[in-house]
Amino acid sequence: MSAAEDSNEKVLVGVIGGSGLYHLDNLKFIKHVNPETPWGHPSSPITICALPNGTRVAFLARHGIGHSITPSNVPARANIAALKSLGVRVVLAFSAVGSLREEIAPGDVVLPSQVIDRTKGVRPASFFDGSIVAHASFGDPFANRLVRWLEDRVRIVLDEEAERIKTAGEQRAPPKLHTDKCIVCMEGPQFSTRAESQLYRSWGGDIINMSVLPEAKLAREAELSYALIATATDYDAWRPHEATVTAAEVFKTLQTNAAISRHVAATVLEALHDAAADGELLSEEAGSMRFSIMPRSEKQNEGDKKKLQFILPEYFN
Ligand SMILES: CSC[C@H]1O[C@H](OP(=O)(O)O)[C@H](O)[C@@H]1O
């Protein structure tokens, strides 16, 4: 088998790091790449690194390495297109989120299954914004199979963390895992008002961030399996007798949360690559756009086709 055919050489898994998560642990640095996509360059050069068994993964810092890009200005189309161009099929995205529920405490980990879009109209949210029209299915915004696959593994990491906290005699509650939750994605950069925070709770929102959209929508359009691993940093602005969230409060938990996120990544990435290579996790999203793209018309512009070839070569050749 040639090196190029070796599955370790393929970069099937991409990790997007959010606030506080600007690198992963215990990985061998291979190279930086900075692909130019039809939607520009990604937030920062993408790090290709090798896991202990040689498997390669791609890491991208959503807000740039120096956290210089606001959530509204993240070049999400370039990020997703760049990852896809490297061969990535599965994206694990990490995010710092506010909690809209008492039982989701700062430090806890959440795997959401639903999302409410409060960014609509402000950010470019589709690869199909020219003469070629597509309507991707987004009823289940996260890759269900991938989320289920992650649940057990994240739980194991949190059990280990609970044991470590106990042994170290740390006076804090161990982080809990919450599944099947609904995330509200708001337009920042300012945090919500008390009234908005209450409103999102009444809508069924459980956590809130500023970054999961349009990232998750674009991943779906690019036929990537995408899951969000959220870590709570604060209680947003809904608690009547408490101060509302400040950036300083978010920063307090960011480092501890980033350590958990790194631990999760270190625990799951090898098996995730193998599951992706088997096709086990990809069957829902791969091929999903075939029936989402409106039938070809005379009016399809060659330039638009060429752009879309970058993310979906099988439909635009
Ligand atoms: C630093 S507080 C608000 C900021 O944090 C989250 O970023 P990310 O999702 O990239 O971890 C949130 O979405 C906001 O962008």
Ligand SMILES: Nc1ncnc2[nH]cnc12
């Ligand atoms: N309360 C909050 N609102 C929006 N994004 C956040 N990221 C972390 N905490 C947040």
